[in-house]
Amino acid sequence: MATQAQTIVILGAGQAGASVATRLRENGHVGRIVLIGDETDPPYQRPPLSKKYMTGEMECERLYLKPAEAYAAIGVELITGCRALAIDRVTQQVELTGHEVPLGYDQLVLTTGARPRALPEALVNGFDNILCFREMADANRLRALMAPGRRMLVLGGGYIGLETAAVARGQGLDVTIAEQGERILGRVACAETADHFRNLHQGNGVRILENTRLERFEGKDGVAERAIFADGRAIDIDLVVVGIGILPNQDLADAAGIDCDQGILVDEMCRTSDPRIHAAGDCARFPFQGQPTRLESVQNAIAQAEHLADSLTGRCVQGYAPVPWFWSDQYQCKLQIAGLSRGYTHIVQRSGGRPGAVSIWYFDDSGLIAVDAINDARAFMLAKRWLEQPRRPAQEMLGDPLWDPKTF
């Protein structure tokens, strides 16, 4: 726990970093709070980057979690464009770019997020029309390259790849998605949900190649012009977006000797193996439902960050045990996910009240664990409520089309 006068330094000014800083002040922490981020913008929301920001419906300032001035107003020293290079746990200092003197801390918070998994250098081969997608700067580059009629290849059929494909189609690009796994959404959803999104994209004119591994690009003058796949297939391309997963930013922690394993390891109070260092958000791996787990979502970035701040200010006694949730917008379709479908053994599908509304319910031996609600906000809201408590409807109920969830 932090005493009132302690200096708390937060590394990583994204969704989680901003939430920690704000919550610490709301909880009455009076000591110094320094929030350090290597991007030039103040903390902003990433989800619109592959949605309304890319379509131009939402300008940059509207993505900011709060106006840049608002940090100073609550006494948070926000330093942007500054990268933390090393943590010295003995002297309790952080080395920063552009600062000759290291910054001392009493408590250190790591909210460094994650970075896109890159294609092997041998594949990228210096071609600069191959883009990864995480930051506002990436979205700006991509926006500049998107023009009607251009041919875009999306590598990876996860949510970011699918959303990017949907936006690009909306702008009149010719889009192909190549997924090397057996099917799209293989890591995050069941085959029925994947079928729905495959149909949706194909219906909108996107070509989807599953079970298809990229072998190499051909091109010249730093521009990739053709993608050649392992099965011999080849397609002409103008730009490539790589959405093949993300890796937690744990290097700083790792180099400082803090326990890391596919994320910075924390306990249910967000503490790392060093009692003065804490972590939350995309970079943190925490015990959830009996397994070390890393969640990649706004819900987790906010809730775990707030839990961290509450625990630092002595406000919480219970461990972090969220009901994860997530959303994805593609074309006119709204997907909302509640719970975590990991380890499910069976599913049940229900149609919702409105045309096109369908929900897919996941169960394991313990009962209901998650739902994918497609154009079915009611199912999502109900599931969220149910997953917050131990008493949940049985599979037979949800499997019966005549059963009225309101009666539960």
Next chain:
Amino acid sequence: MVTITYVEPDGTERTVDVAEGRSVMEGAVSNGIRGIVAECGGACSCATCHAYINAEWLDAVGPAEGDEADMIEFALDPRPNSRLTCQIEVHSGLEGLRLEIPAEQA
């Protein structure tokens, strides 16, 4: 700019100016109004920007429809004057708007 009064969950009244074209949710978040969480940032996906519109403003603001109505139906403590504030665009006709923020969101 349009003047909006937000009544925070503890009863504190905050009157602020919000730019036309922004949402009532964005007006709250950028002014640090407590109780509007807005986890999804306005995507009508989280229902954590729920508020009650004062009776005299109901006609000007209009009722929730579609997804928004579905979300509200199963939100905490929905009322006939419930709206998700990210779905209300600020315009000059809302000058003086007043709304109350519930104690709990989602």
